[in-house]
Amino acid sequence: MTEYLLEMRGIVKQFGGVRALNGIDIKIKAGECVGLCGENGAGKSTLMKVLSGVYPHGTWDGEILWRGQPLRAQSIRDTEAAGIVIIHQELMLVPELTVAENIFLGNEITLPGGRLDYAAMNRRAEELLAELNIRDVNVVLPVKNYGGGHQQLIEIAKALNKQAKLLILDEPSSSLTASEIEVLLNIIHALKAKGVTCVYISHKLDEVAAICDTIVVIRDGQHIATTAMSEMNIDRIIAQMVGREMNQLYPQRRHAPGEVVFEARNITCYDADNPQRKRVDNISFSLRQGEILGIAGLVGAGRTELVSAIFGAYQGAFEGEVLLRGERLDTSTPRKAIECGLAMVPEDRKQHGIIPDMSVGQNITMSVLHEFSRGTRIDQEAELKTIRGEIASVRLKTASPFLPITGLSGGNQQKAVLSKMLLTKPKILILDEPTRGVDVGAKFEIYQLMFDLASQGMSIIMVSSELAEVLGISDRVLVIGEGKLRGDFVNDNLSQETVLTAALDQT
Ligand SMILES: Nc1ncnc2c1ncn2[C@@H]1O[C@H](COP(=O)(O)OP(=O)(O)OP(=O)(O)O)[C@@H](O)[C@H]1O
Ligand SMILES: [Mg+2]
Structure with a gap:
């Protein structure tokens, strides 16, 4: 034996x-x-x-x-x-x-x-x-x-x-x-x-x-x-x-948020099966230009429901207002939300992020195909150029843009979904668990990308269960617990303890 x-x-x-x-x-x-x-x-x-x-x-x-x-x-x-x-x-x-x-x-x-x-x-x-x-x-x-x-x-x-x-x-x-x-x-x-x-x-x-x-x-x-x-x-x-030493897990902060550009007011989401139950209970918050807002809380706290409602993707009934530069937006469906300048990379990429039957490239350009249409045909050369540019900028590892997306490793599928949303050139980017299944090196690259986008003026909302990550990259942190807003902190050496205490607050 x-x-x-x-x-x-x-x-x-x-x-x-x-x-x-x-x-x-x-x-x-x-x-x-x-x-x-x-x-x-x-x-x-x-x-x-x-x-x-x-x-x-x-x-x-x-x-x-x-x-x-x-x-x-x-x-x-x-x-x-x-x-x-x-x-x-x-x-x-x-x-x-x-x-x-x-x-x-x-x-x-x-x-x-x-x-x-x-x-x-x-x-x-x-x-x-x-x-x-x-x-x-x-x-x-x-x-x-x-x-x-x-x-x-x-x-x-x-x-x-x-x-x-x-x-x-x-x-x-x-x-x-x-x-x-x-x-x-x-x-x-x-x-x-x-x-x-x-x-x-x-x-x-x-x-x-x-x-x-x-x-x-x-x-x-x-x-x-x-x-x-x-x-x-x-x-x-x-x-x-x-294959090398990595002595830094988060990029250095460099951006300085500007004025308030985005507001969510009185967002309430009702459970799809039990409309009496509120999954999100009257949450309001604002977001500055170039700000990275982290949303922390326990799973089931209502974080995904909150951002889905803002993006028009929540499954059940919801109410509330979403405003961009003081103007009320119609974000009743994801398509309308994208037209208004919002984008969301969902938590569950298999269900909502990728189209498994399509190639890596097709997945990336899916939301902006109209930009390549020339009359009745698609300018494939321009499309491919864009795809290659995206693959390079998020450092997506694929042998070819023509491979089926399901052939990519988990972390690289995540980058493809991110690319797809970035191409819509959103003003407000919502990321739900953006580094799930992503390795340490690629995480750093995604953070760096978020920092670059923020310093170019994009505002980012990030839901994450990794508290270290929330604290490592957010300018401000919202804490959600049992559907309610439990805290809104400027991240000035904010401690894990403060966030956890707020998340677990029973009052
Ligand atoms: N069905 C497939 N068709 C084509 N290429 C594939 C397929 N499955 C995996 N690959 C390729 O094989 C390599 C290894 O992928 P694999 O999914 O095993 O990585 P991994 O280590 O599990 O990564 P991750 O941490 O992202 O999950 C990748 O380059 C991937 O693109
Ligand atoms: Mg894997």
Whole structure:
């Protein structure tokens, strides 16, 4: 018997001309928790898709040994049967099905005779969610009723139900709050104690450092190093990831906000299913020219609802006024909002940000296509020039603008959505979790881009669950709690504590 639970040898994966994995070797011991780190596009998700059978044996080169034996999976079913379970970076839930149906999809509990045992599945689903400390999810409601954070937890519950020997978590925490992440990390500890092996992928390196025993770093499809966490620290992980030292996480502040240009007045949003309930309760705020306004708060506090309402994208009923330079705007739909000079990069890029069937380039120019129309035809040369310019300016990593957008790594898809919105030349740019799933180097680039846009006079509203990020780049911080405005602070060495205290304020 080998001492390794898993060995991946010389793994090569090509997509057309792009070599995503270039001969990777990794070994994982039973019971350890491995942090798989690397920049956006390094190949982390691809490597885990090879391992979990998403890419069947034969579509890649190299060899996988699972408990010493060759693993030649044809599908994810084969690997699940072997005890390898993956939680994907992009959520795979079916929005129309109930929470319980999603958890048991492909894994249903049946009654003698073959009919589905809904009662048992609902009960078990409740238990699983209770283990994750989730009390506010009704398992018989459709998944689409719940936001990103809850959906992520439901996906985790689904995986926990599968009795994994090796559990792969690809960016599991990107839409979770600090307390939800704590629950998740505790669960991983408990699984580890039961002998379950984990591969944990996250750009939140503090989590990786807290939970992992071993750090595997890959860069450009190649293995860089495998090191015990006891011999590592976050700076060293970053240095291995980017191939250089990074001594600064946020750009220096240089812009000075001007006068008030934008106002949101008395915004109230009603729950789509329960119109009695207010998700956002009478919030007003203003925004100066060239100002970066951070919106902090816990997940579920109403931050996304607030910015969606301003942009005309809120699903339920909402009221309030939006003014630009004193003039009332009609932002009843996103299209009208864009015409008025607003733009929003949504939190959930899979649902609202990208069109999966289109290429990288088509996604980028989607909102400004009219600018390239010459009579009945499209000036493709001009369009391509714009696309290439955008790709360069946000440093989007893609082999070609003609690739399908779904072929980009998570962080690079995020940059494509940002590009798309920037092309509409907004006066007010709303970013909901703009650096979710984005690596440290690319984060810095996105912050730099935001600073440049602000110093050119664009006003930016940024919702973020990463408090360090809010404090690192905002000129001012709004704190939202339970749908109400709990604080409006100028960020003059504002402390995390002040913001958290406001967010948790029970009065
Ligand atoms: N289906 C695909 N078609 C074409 N290229 C792909 C496909 N999937 C991945 N790639 C390419 O393979 C490389 C690795 O992507 P991968 O998604 O594995 O990166 P990652 O390390 O998971 O990044 P992130 O941190 O952004 O999630 C990227 O250059 C990506 O563009
Ligand atoms: Mg990935």
